[in-house]
Amino acid sequence: MPGTTMTARVDGTVRHSADGPLLVLSQRLDGHDTFLSGSLDIGGSALPVRILTLDDVTVLRPAGSLPALAEGTRWQGTLHLPHGMRPRSVPPDLREAATQEGRSLNTLDEAELRYVLTFLSEATTTTIRQARIRAIVSALPTTMRSPQ
Incomplete structure (x- = not known):
């Protein structure tokens, strides 16, 4: 399958955990693998993220540094997900x-x-x-x- 990129407008709120900030989406992101890596354009910067899709909520865990945002701060951005790029053969x-x-x-x-x-x-x-x-x-x- 050739590599393509899926882009989605997303928004949500900031939550804090022991492992750092989490970006909780206001709507669940369906149809995408849990723990998929992507990139979030937010505030003029591209931020690498890991997608954690739970039963009724999708959470983005920044893989890079995120500007200090207070708990509950609303945010919006564009999420880019690579599709068809993952290796299908055993390394x-x-x-x-x-x-x-x-x-x-x-x-x-x-x-x-x-x-x-x-x-x-x-x-x-x-x-x-x-x-x-x-x-x-x-x-x-x-x-x-x-x-x-």
Whole structure:
């Protein structure tokens, strides 16, 4: 699938959490994957965000610094979501780790594979990526042959 970008006008309020500010949308953003990365144009700046879609609310977690805004402050902006850009093939480090542990990636259906690849691709450091690979591999079924 060729890469395209979906753009949506969004607005909401600022909430604060122990992990920093959250941008709570006034309307739930349907049809988009949880933990999807995007970019929010707000106040003349492009801010990288992670989308956390919950049961009845969508929350944007800024991945960069957000100007200090008071709790409950109203905001509006344009959200840009890349579509068709995520890798559909298993990266070599995940495939190698699964092979070394005698685990099979072939049992994952399309939705599970998409979830695994998204989970892995959004690791922000090498340490986090390696931990996610270990978690993914440990959940896979074993292959017929024993690990080497």
